[in-house]
Amino acid sequence: MEVRARLGIFLCDCGKSLNNIDFSKVKERAEKFQDVVYVGLSSCLCLKEGLEEMLSVVRQERINRVVIAACSPELKENVFRKALEEAGLNYNCLSIANIREQCSWAHEADVTDKALELIRMAANKARLLQPVERKDTPVNTEVLVVGGGFSGMKSALELSELGLRVTLMEREPVLGGKLGEFEGFYGFETTPKEILSSVREAIEGNKNIGVLTSAEIIRVEGEAGNFTVSIRRGEEKVSRSFGAIIFATGYTTEILPQDFELKPDVNIISQRKLVEMLEAPAGLEQRPGTIGFVLDVSDENSRLPFLSTLNNALAVKEKLGSEVYVFCKNLKVDSEGMERLYREARERGVVFLKFEEKPRISKEDGRVKVEARDVLRGEEVVLLCDFLVAEEKVLPPEGTQTLSSMLNIGTDSRGFYQDENVYLYPVASERRGVFFVGGCRGDSDLARASTDISSAVTSFIRLLSPRDVMVEVKPQKCRACLTCIRVCPHSAVKLVRVETGEEVAKISGVACDRCGICTAICPAKAIRFEGYADEQILAEIEAIGESL
Amino acid sequence: MIIAERKPLEEIKNMLAGYKKILVVGCGTCTTICWAGGEKEVGVLSSQLKLASSGEGNELSIVEATVERQCEKEMVIEELRDKVEEVEAILSMGCGVGAQTIAEIFEEKPVFPAVNTTFMGMPEKEGAWVEMCGACGDCFLDRMGGICPVVRCAKGLLNGPCGGTRKGGKCEIDPEKECAWVLIYQRLEKQDRLDLMRKYYEPKNYGAVQRPGRVEAATA
Amino acid sequence: MSREDNKIVAFCCQHSAYQVANKAGRMRLHYPDNVRIIRVPCAGRVDVQHILKAFEKGVVGVLVMGCQEGACQHLTGNTRAKKRVKYTEDLLKEVGIDGGRVKMVNLAPDMAQRFVGEIKEMAEKIEGR
């Protein structure tokens, strides 16, 4: 049965500072609004004293819907809601009129009438607010981590430390990823290989982490808290449930990219080849006297090529003692520690040359000739080197597009996950419960990957806390037209069979991000968004009309 | 599903000229699903009619309703019986079948169509539908790779594409639309059944459905 | 007609435009007081009917204010709103309410000046109607 609304209106003049509102007039007029049983004025509603007074009035007057006319809701809404719950009211029975930022402060002249109208809008809406039930949707706490490189393994370890079960999936037969391809991090005591083997060991000894190698995702269904993932391992296909999925699928490099117009050669080589040489210098016929690096021709966005160049240049100096020249357009040293690496390289005698126009590269007497105009010196430079290390372009790994369309998640212009959407940045995606960490978000280094992992883990923990269902499909009105399923940006709606046997749309409380796009678009008006329901928005509009 | 489109307001206003009390009836089935005449569109049209009539100083009184399936007499009676009494005219937002069903039941009230019924189609994406079937009464999709040239080819050709096919296999009349015959070719080629396309098809029996059409189930 | 009768409704996305309005207030950037802000969770929540209803109630201008294109937390909310605003404009034209009285505005959270400018522009437009 509908309980008749008993409205209490609590005005706050913010320490008597809202001088262009005549609160006595507001109080007098607001008392005449429909269903209002109390109007009071405070100067510090958000402080202990003000809150306590409000609570006692709410209890005394048996107020069941509260209107607060004060500062902007995002400032103190949670304080007020909590207080109301103490008084035994559902937190959703509160409507706030923003009479400070959007009224008193926004206008110079007397705005008593406007304030009154804002309060009437809030009161109209308050009358229609429904108590919200907190539903504890069961959430699967096991996490699937896709990609067994550094980022993937680290994510698995961090989650397992919190006592969570993790399945770590890798496409290749062994864990490891790209980390082993680095020669070393200059100035670090441990080598990448050592880091890798220690992480791998930790994974292997961990009871909470299950490892699936040579495994690939073929389908992802469901939503945050309850994903069903179909995985193929050779001939075998398995279907498993997870609460969240962390993608750490990494990146790939195109050695000697197309736009570089170079062909691999005995002495035009990739960074990886150079690393192999550095690992076994004894295998070289003779020590190379000069080694050149060319950078920044095909891709200005990536940091990784700069990082490997600086590291490898220093390693060449140390292990081979060759002369090292680095040709580049712009040197990016914005990652942690890179400035130091750069300085050290210069101190050790690595020569950096800045070009504007692409260097011309040719062969001469079995050596590689690089001709470029050094814009800083303003002169043509000709270098003959024994080896030329060419830039590698950082690209999304194979299968990224397939995964992206399977997940219904977009990629950025370079094809990496998590484009620069400010709200989702850095690791979230438009699908709640799906996160991206490390190299698959564009190029990354260990520091950035580690930050990513922490944010993803924190976000997942937040996902586990119970959420209120605010957006719901009324099954009897649903025509199963699938519109909401098609438009939901978070893939939070699916078709389910209800008891009557009919199929209707159902919104997952966990996956829903509460945008109301489905509510607005439903042609049968079958979706209700508590707090922003049609009748509630229309009631606010009605209040504007009433004074006309 | 049946696809329809809202008529321009001007046309609807002209139909309603002289009537003061109107019942706007949506249909909860096809026209809801194709966004032309569900509960929401009933609200939008009613709002528009109110705005238009009050602008002319002659406000209409509007009753809104939505019938689960306007083509079902029982449902129409159940939902509209009482509401019809208070109005002078009925505006149907169902397909042509729905409007005629209402007209047949409430014979003393004029019934006006607020939508144009356009075709039978499939949703392409949200808010977009494409024609798929022309109800020819003589289905031959088995030989056409599951693509009906009767409605998906601009000319309804049966033996292959016309010479107007545009570059990339687009239709002569609209570079945005696919040439059905190129689609049929590709589909049959994929299934290794191109022989079906190479066969000659006789002129179609356009009399397969005798107008007015009527079907009665043998077991009825 | 007094300004009080010439009301404007601004549907403001809570992620951007609503914050922008607050910011304008904090900066004491004054704007016409006939605007009424309705907070929405995303511009994509605003429906044709909400706008039409506002006009039915005598409101003379409506602004739908959402995030910058490409920066919607819900990806398509602001672009859908833009389409809907365009459609509503056409519906209003059919009932003799001239175009320009409904407008989609895309705002980043720091565009207080722009917000005020848009309100002023709409206020001027409806004053001269």
Add this chain to the structure above:
Amino acid sequence: MNPKTMGQYKDREGLRQQQHRGCKMAIHFREALKTKDFIVTAEAGPVKGANTEKMQEHIELLKDRVDALNVTDNQSSVMRYPSLGTCLLVKEHGGEPIFQVTCRDRNRLAIQADLLFAYSRGINNVLCLTGDSIDVGDHREAKPVFDLDSVQLIHLVHTLNSGKDMAGNELDGGVDFCIGASATPSADPLEPQLVKFQKKLDAGVDFIQTQAIYDLEELKRFMEHARKMDGRVKILAGIVLLVGAKMAAFMNEKVPGIFVPQHLIDELAQAPKGKGLSKGIEIAGRLIRQIREEKICDGVHIMAIGREERVPEILEAAGLEGRET
């Protein structure tokens, strides 16, 4: 000749000779197809209106210069003087008409009736076409008929030739049409078109007139396919007169199934101001000459849309003026 008396001619050849009595044209088009090394046809476009003077001039100008004159049927879905009526004018002037029949405006009853009438008036050649879509013309709200398609139309003419109508009824006074069809050598993709082309050949046609072709390599590729399918049918390459670079670019962009290579557009663009048309005539002449010299196909069909009076110049440029027809 009184059509009522047609029934008495049991012998078709006799009928044909009867019809030809008094004709100036030396050879019947069917004969030309058989005997000529290189066949030339041209298009006569009916006018919009009942004033047929200009058409008659064109007919008079062209009838002895080409082997037959095609008469278009509401070309581009633009309503005009009828194809059948214009064919009669060609006959009256002693020319050899090719009656173009599309499926767009008439159902199977109307088409059969028109064909019977045509034959009764000595119109013996029919080009079976689907017809452009209603949407490209000037009566866009018309109901498109397309009761038949071009392949079915070819079959229909054969049915009539066999002395029966489509419903299988005996005809009192049969017909014997020389049957043609069209092809689109520059279609992309070509394969579905070839399937249909094969159906036309299977149905049985005496000649093919292609859509406009400018890229002879494309034509050669098409001819390779066509010869493999049927070595017997006579294929006439369609030549549309270009009047300037603008028109060429427009056709590339807007006219389906036509591709003008860039070098021709450049050539037209380089022509001095006001000389675009002469350049177009030169190009058409050159194309025809090359087709004939390299024996790419059996002839050409010249479409000088709206500029029929320039056809003799094209023939001259092609070195065909003054040849025996």
